[in-house]
Amino acid sequence: DTEVTQTPKHLVMGMTNKKSLKCEQHMGHRAMYWYKQKAKKPPELMFVYSYEKLSINESVPSRFSPECPNSSLLNLHLHALQPEDSALYLCASSQEPGRGTGELFFGEGSRLTVL
Amino acid sequence: DAKTTQPNSMESNEEEPVHLPCNHSTISGTDYIHWYRQLPSQGPEYVIHGLTSNVNNRMASLAIAEDRKSSTLILHRATLRDAAVYYCILRVVSGYALNFGKGTSLLVTP
Numbered sequence: 160d161t162e163v164t165q166t167p168k169h170l171v172m173g174m175t176n177k178k179s180l181k182c183e184q185h186m187g188h189r190a191m192y193w194y195k196q197k198a199k200k201p202p203e204l205m206f207v208y209s210y211e212k213l214s215i216n217e218s219v220p221s222r223f224s225p226e227c228p229n230s231s232l233l234n235l236h237l238h239a240l241q242p243e244d245s246a247l248y249l250c251a252s253s254q255e256p257g258r259g260t261g262e263l264f265f266g267e268g269s270r271l272t273v274l
Numbered sequence: 275d276a277k278t279t280q281p282n283s284m285e286s287n288e289e290e291p292v293h294l295p296c297n298h299s300t301i302s303g304t305d306y307i308h309w310y311r312q313l314p315s316q317g318p319e320y321v322i323h324g325l326t327s328n329v330n331n332r333m334a335s336l337a338i339a340e341d342r343k344s345s346t347l348i349l350h351r352a353t354l355r356d357a358a359v360y361y362c363i364l365r366v367v368s369g370y371a372l373n374f375g376k377g378t379s380l381l382v383t384p
Contacts, residue, residue, distance in 0.1 A: 163317075190370055201374035202318065202359065214370060249317050256368050261306070263372055265317030 165250050165266035173274050174240060180269045182233040182250030190256075191233040192263065193225060193256075194249040202249055208233060210253065242274045247271075278362045283379045286352045287345065294347040294378055296362030301342050305364040309336065309347050313358045318374075321347065321360070325367075357382045 163190040207215035224236040309321040335348040361377040
């Protein structure tokens with residue numbers, strides 16, 4: 160199983176809503192990532208978890224709150240978002256640095272629209 | 275982070291070879307050269323990576339200049355399915371972060 164599964168595929172939310180994006184992998188990877196991608200732009204790294212601990216936070220606003228409850232799951236909790244946060248949110252996983260090819264496996268993304 | 279420079283777009287005919295260039299003049303000795311591609315409406319997918327020597331896999335070949343300041347991704351026979359944005363990324367061997375640049379949008383015409 161080399162899949163990263165993201166749910167939901169599409170999400171529409173108001174600026175006062177609280178919602179969550181979910182990501183799951185069963186490849187035994189201990190590193191998991193959140194990226195944000197605006198239309199016709201490259202993906203931008205948001206967060207990296209290593210062994211369920213937050214390793215990198217690229218100065219992401221606190222209205223985005225990541226959580227890694229176990230080695231297979233990664234969540235992104237959303238609260239009080241702005242319309243400019245509308246984007247494709249991509250999850251990825253990989254082995255730890257120095258193991259294997261370092262390849263990141265990406266999900267198909269969750270397309271978020273904030274009204 | 276060391277930066278990469280790629281052409282914004284390239285065009286190729288189907289079944290022809292494609293050479294996608296990448297400049298990375300500030301590369302350091304611990305940087306691996308990674309290539310990913312992103313097909314329309316999909317997440318990025320790994321293509322190939324290398325450090326110093328040329329590399330081949332089932333998807334592509336990677337040719338790395340002797341001074342490592344540039345590299346070329348080679349698709350031996352382009353198909354319509356290869357139309358995608360191709361990203362050349364430098365990644366520290368001990369690091370997690372994979373930071374995407376602007377990439378090259380490859381158009382393949384029949």
